[in-house]
Amino acid sequence: MELFPSYDGSCHPDDWFNNLKFVAALHGISSETVLVDLALLKISRAIRNNSSGSITKLSQVIDLLKADSSYKIFKLTSEKKLSALRFTHLCDVRDFIVELRQLLSDAEIFNLSTQKQYIAKILSSEMLANDFSSKIANATSVDEVFIKLQKSLYKLKRVVKYGSVIALRHIDTNKILSSTLNKYSGGSKQYWVFAKDGNVTDFESWTIMPEVIVLNTPPKYGDKKEKGSLVYYGDKITLKNNGTGHKLHSHCGPQSPVTSQQEVSCQTWNNFDDNWIVQHNIYDIDPEKKEPLIECHDIVFKHIPTNSMLCSHKYMLNNNNQEVTCFGYQKINLTKWHIEILDM
Structure with missing residues (x-):
């Protein structure tokens, strides 16, 4: 620290003045007259004016500095x-x-x-x-x-990345998206997808991966979607269930078993029906705007081939599991989910 700090308008006058008084106190200087003389000596001559010779009080020193254009420039x-x-x-x-x-x-x-x-x-x-x-x-x-x-x-700061392991909680019912090795008895006869209460196990955890580009070829990290790179709103992704190794899937045709809406399942083969767009629950954000997907926001998943939304509701598959479907083309309460990052 300079023995006695100079003032040239590059800091707030109050900060400079307090610093000056602090240094003076360290040297045992308490006389107002001496402090005024020291202050005037340490003020840039570009700021001092003809009236500075008549200054005898510390309050007048501050008034001098705050009347100068350098103070207004500093604030602006x-x-x-x-x-x-x-x-x-x-x-x-x-x-x-x-x-x-x-x-x-x-x-x-x-x-x-x-x-x-x-x-x-x-x-x-x-x-x-x-x-x-x-x-x-x-x-x-x-x-x-x-x-x-x-x-x-x-x-x-808790942002979602490719390779992140997450859980998805349905906002309206507070249940967690899950899958199993059980299969639907009708419809596609693929693996169940549902929402449930309870703790998160591997069957309620999902790994975020890039979208399927080539039919029957697993999603691959690469290009702008390296493992560990950020997921942005508007990105196309797939979700792999960590309990079964199968991908979240939907399709035209097969109907959900309870409400006859569009069926949601998990399945082994890699195809374009595994692809989803992740979006904010209010704003439609272009991925080119580079807004990272953040844990604290409610989101929606749009199934790309059918343009419908991942949905759940209070209709039950059985005593424990709530039906999950794809439904509608607009964001409504039943399509809102919350991400919980389990492993970044």
Whole structure:
């Protein structure tokens, strides 16, 4: 640290002044007259003006600095940096919040409503901003806003990757997507897919893989979908059940056993009916926009060949298992699922 810090307009006057007083206290200097003389000596001559010779009080020193154009420029620059600030899953949450709070202070944005507006803008997309804004709408203090922000940002860092092992929980009924080695007695006579209560086992865990490109050829990691690379909203994927090794599947023709909707099954052969598009439950996001699939958002799965949605409802296959079907072409409550990452 410089013995006595200089002021050239590149920091907030209050921060510089507190630093100056701290260094002076370390040297046993407490006289206001001496502190004023030291302060004036350490202010850039580009900022001092003819009236500085008449300054005798510390409060006048601060008034001098805040009357100078450099102070206005500093605040405007801080506000521009704040507007340009963006959070992505690669950011460190603690460091990001420290920088955000410092810029809000440097720009002298202390009004709670205005702070909420700026904080919403720092998220990487309209989707994330709207989601966060709804969570802080009723916050009544800055501390409450930043506590909720920290929790949200940590959740935003949990992104889904190719090769991730996940569970899928049906939002409307809170049951978990599952499969088994049992087969439907009618319809396609392929392996059951259903939703159930209870703990997650291998039969309720699914590995995210790229879509089937070549008929009867297993999905392969590669190109932009290497194992460990991010899954983006709008991506085409397949889901492999880890208990059976079979892929989540649907098709035209065979009907579900209870409601006669489009059957959902698991099966061994690799074909285009194993392919799904994963989307946010509200926004349709182009994968080229590179919005990563995030654990904390509710999503839908659209079956690509039939353009229908993975769905469940309170109709039961038997005493324990809830029917899963494909139904409709629009996002409705029965088509919403929540990802729980088991292994990233």
